[in-house]
Structures are given as C-alpha cells and as structure tokens.
Amino acid sequence: MAKRKLRMGMIGGGSGAFIGAVHRIAAQIDGQVELVCGAFSADQQRSKDSGEQLFLPSERCYGSYEEMIITEQELPADQRMEFVVIVTPNHLHYPAAKLALEAGFHVLSDKPATLSLAQALSLKTIIEQSNCLYGLTHTYTGYPLIKHAQELVADNTLGTVQKIVVEYHQGWLADQEAESGKQASWRLDPSQSGISCCMGDIGVHAANLAEYVSGLTISKMCADLVPVVPGRQLDDDGTVLLRFNNGAKGALLASQIAVGEENGLRLRIYGDKASIDWSQQEPNTLWLKFNDQASQMIRTGVGQFSSRVQSAIRTPAGHPEGYLEAFANIYVNFVEQVRLFQQGELDAASQVDVPDIEDAIRGMAFIENAVAASNSDQKWHNFTI
The missing domain is CATH 3.40.50.720 (NAD(P)-binding Rossmann-like Domain)
Structure with a gap:
C-alpha cells in the first residue's frame, strides 16, 4: 500500500x-x-x-x-x-x-x-x-544530541551516574506588565494553568529531560517554589533538590523571572567516569568531559552515530538544527x-x-509533588504517584 x-x-x-x-x-x-x-x-x-x-x-x-x-x-x-x-x-x-x-x-x-x-x-x-x-x-527529547547523550549514559561511558543538574531559565515574566499578554495571562491563572506556573510550564520539561537522558527516575524531592513578582497566585521561580532511584543526587532550577535569559535549558549529568553537558541554546554541541583526558566536543552530524540518532539529524554538519526540527522529530x-x-x-x-501517557503521568506527579514539598516544612518528600 x-x-x-x-x-x-x-x-x-x-x-x-x-x-x-x-x-x-x-x-x-x-x-x-x-x-x-x-x-x-x-x-x-x-x-x-x-x-x-x-x-x-x-x-x-x-x-x-x-x-x-x-x-x-x-x-x-x-x-x-x-x-x-x-x-x-x-x-x-x-x-x-x-x-x-x-x-x-x-x-x-x-x-x-x-x-x-x-x-x-x-x-x-x-x-x-x-x-x-x-x-x-x-x-x-527530539534533539539528536539528546538521544546520543541518552545512549552515552546507557552504554556506561559515564559510569555510574552520581549527580544531575538541570536548569531552565527564562526572563519573560520578570516584568509585571507581561501579565496582560495572552501567553502570560492563562499561565498565571490557576483555573487554566493548574497549581503551578513555572514548574508546570518549564520545570516539567527539565524533569522529563533529566529522566529521559539518565534513564533514572526521581525518587525524592525538596522544593522551594515562589511567586517573586508581587500579586501573583502561582510560582514564577523554583528550586528543587532531587534524589534518584540509584542514589544519585540532583538539582532542578527553573525560573521565568531570570532577567536576560531567553530559553536557558541546560542539562549536566556527572558519572564516576565522565560527564556530559548540553544546552538547548547551543543544541548542536554536546560536551563529554573527563578528569584524566581532554574534553570532547561532539557535534551534530560529525562522526559516527547510531541509526536512531542519525535518523533524527536532518542537515549536513554545520547547518544548524534547532527547536523546529526537534519538534518535527x-x-x-x-x-x-x-x-x-x-x-x-x-x-x-x-x-x-x-x-x-507514562511520561504524562510522571510529569503531573512531578508538578504536584513539587508544589506539595514546597508547601511543607518537611525537608524530603517521596516522589509519589
């Protein structure tokens, strides 16, 4: 057919x-x-x-x-x-x-x-x-080098994952006047957005990326979510300490009031052999770093990749691919x-x-667990579904 x-x-x-x-x-x-x-x-x-x-x-x-x-x-x-x-x-x-x-x-x-x-x-x-x-x-998750990073973790290039740091910083909600715009108004309205603005909008992306690449799952959380701009009902900034199911420690930082930041999503995963560092604003570069040898800069389209990663690459090396192509994947x-x-x-x-749907469930669980942890005086909370 x-x-x-x-x-x-x-x-x-x-x-x-x-x-x-x-x-x-x-x-x-x-x-x-x-x-x-x-x-x-x-x-x-x-x-x-x-x-x-x-x-x-x-x-x-x-x-x-x-x-x-x-x-x-x-x-x-x-x-x-x-x-x-x-x-x-x-x-x-x-x-x-x-x-x-x-x-x-x-x-x-x-x-x-x-x-x-x-x-x-x-x-x-x-x-x-x-x-x-x-x-x-x-x-x-659609970026080619994110898929390659996932494979580096899976094939033990990094060794045992010990620490994960993921951050997602934007500045577009720092100005109170932004609230009148269409994109901001519904995100800051609990009846349309839910119980979180920042964590629900971008923090959940960061959590998903950390789990997707590492192959680990978040098991415990300690959170501090706040509305920095006066008068807001929902958080526009947050910090979440993480523990993963293999014992690794982590931190997730998300903000929409970080003045000057555009779409600063960055993921760093540290193993006992090596580490990786990727930024969404430079998505065609992945750094693989060591203590005992020179760091390696991996570029989209340069060198050998698995067929799965290669299928996500759309242009020859040196022709930048970005958000739209990742979305298309x-x-x-x-x-x-x-x-x-x-x-x-x-x-x-x-x-x-x-x-x-399993990613969807974990995403909603992340949002609700983060808000609950932030509202509590207890330090560590189990990640529950």
Whole structure:
C-alpha cells in the first residue's frame, strides 16, 4: 500500500497563539501530515476565521472542539481526521483528549498532559479502553544530541551516574506588565494553568529531560517554589533538590523571572567516569568531559552515530538544527507509530521514540509533588504517584 499523508485536526493554536504555528510547521517539515480541520479558539468566530486564514474549507473550520470531534467522526473514513493535536491552555487538555479518544481518534497533546495527576491517571484508563495512541510533545527529547547523550549514559561511558543538574531559565515574566499578554495571562491563572506556573510550564520539561537522558527516575524531592513578582497566585521561580532511584543526587532550577535569559535549558549529568553537558541554546554541541583526558566536543552530524540518532539529524554538519526540527522529530515518530498501528504492526518491539501517557503521568506527579514539598516544612518528600 502506497504511503500517504496522515490527516490531522488541531484544537487550539489559532490567531495570536505562539505554539499553534510551531506545531503546524513541525508537522509539515517531513511532508507526512496534512492539516484538514480545526477548532482553533474558544471564541467561535475567531476559531473559524483562524481556520480560513490557514486555507481550510469553511466546513472544516469548527466553532468548538466538541463540534469538530462529533462531526469528523461522522465523515467517511477516507476523509475524517486520523489524529488530533491539542495545543490549548492546560485546563482543556484532558476534556479534549478524553472526547477525541472516546471517538476513536489518536491524540498528540502539549504538556502538561492534564490539569491534575488524577486526570492523567484517568486519561491512562481512557487510552487503554479506547485502543488509540497517545503522545506528548516533550519537544527537547527530539534533539539528536539528546538521544546520543541518552545512549552515552546507557552504554556506561559515564559510569555510574552520581549527580544531575538541570536548569531552565527564562526572563519573560520578570516584568509585571507581561501579565496582560495572552501567553502570560492563562499561565498565571490557576483555573487554566493548574497549581503551578513555572514548574508546570518549564520545570516539567527539565524533569522529563533529566529522566529521559539518565534513564533514572526521581525518587525524592525538596522544593522551594515562589511567586517573586508581587500579586501573583502561582510560582514564577523554583528550586528543587532531587534524589534518584540509584542514589544519585540532583538539582532542578527553573525560573521565568531570570532577567536576560531567553530559553536557558541546560542539562549536566556527572558519572564516576565522565560527564556530559548540553544546552538547548547551543543544541548542536554536546560536551563529554573527563578528569584524566581532554574534553570532547561532539557535534551534530560529525562522526559516527547510531541509526536512531542519525535518523533524527536532518542537515549536513554545520547547518544548524534547532527547536523546529526537534519538534518535527516528535511528529515524525508519532506518525510512524500511527502507521504501524493502522497496519497492525505496532507492538513492544517497535520501539517508536514518542513520549507517552507514562511520561504524562510522571510529569503531573512531578508538578504536584513539587508544589506539595514546597508547601511543607518537611525537608524530603517521596516522589509519589
């Protein structure tokens, strides 16, 4: 059977939304996805206008995600969307995913997956009952050198992991005036964002990256989350001390009030033989460091990589790849997963590298455990789900 583009629907991401455009670009980089419909805003007219600006037929530009899912479900199988991507504020992730899965559509969702851990656990049950696929856009796992770093840890190049330091610093919320903007207003609103702003928005990315690369899981936490800017209900800065399941120590620092910082995600993992150092703002460079020999600068596209890493590299060495390409790697892997599913060939041996509901659950558990630890006078708290 000849391959064809998969038909995608979008919930959220309309006019003025930053992440919607990023999703659409990433989905189309490999030419394997076609956007066929959408409910792009909670405002019905804005939703329809946004769809028409993307040159979608007016009858496929819906006024609500409920209308879209119900209507698409009734279309012939060779016309309806095959999966839906959810790029709304957090409070809509769960109800939109639930409705889509129950209607038989695969789901790719922005993180965090839900508004609460209870919702994430409920979503797992819905996924199992629906027999549909679910993916989560933890974008930074899509970088080629992050996948290579994961392999360096797994093949014992670093030895036993002893310490992990991950930080994610931004400065865009340092100014109180930023709160009036669309991107800030919902993130600082507990009814839309949940119980955390900074940890829920970027801290969860840092936690996911630490676990993804190290192969370890967080077992204990000690947290200090605060709203630095007066009048805010949710944290805009936080520090979390970590312990991992192998006994390694760690620290996670996240801030959205770090003036001058752009998107400062950095991961350092220290073993008893060597260490690695990667920064998202210089994503084509990974440092491998030792005590008894010169440090090695590993560059994307230079030298030998595994087939898994090589498949994530899109351009020749010296042609910088970044956020959009990493995002596209999430999409192309999810599409491959859907194709295998449709062909009845998806099983545990397929090993398609897509963040899933288990990552979603750990992400929500991280947020809730961090907030609980910060609100307590007790020093160490078990990481519980």
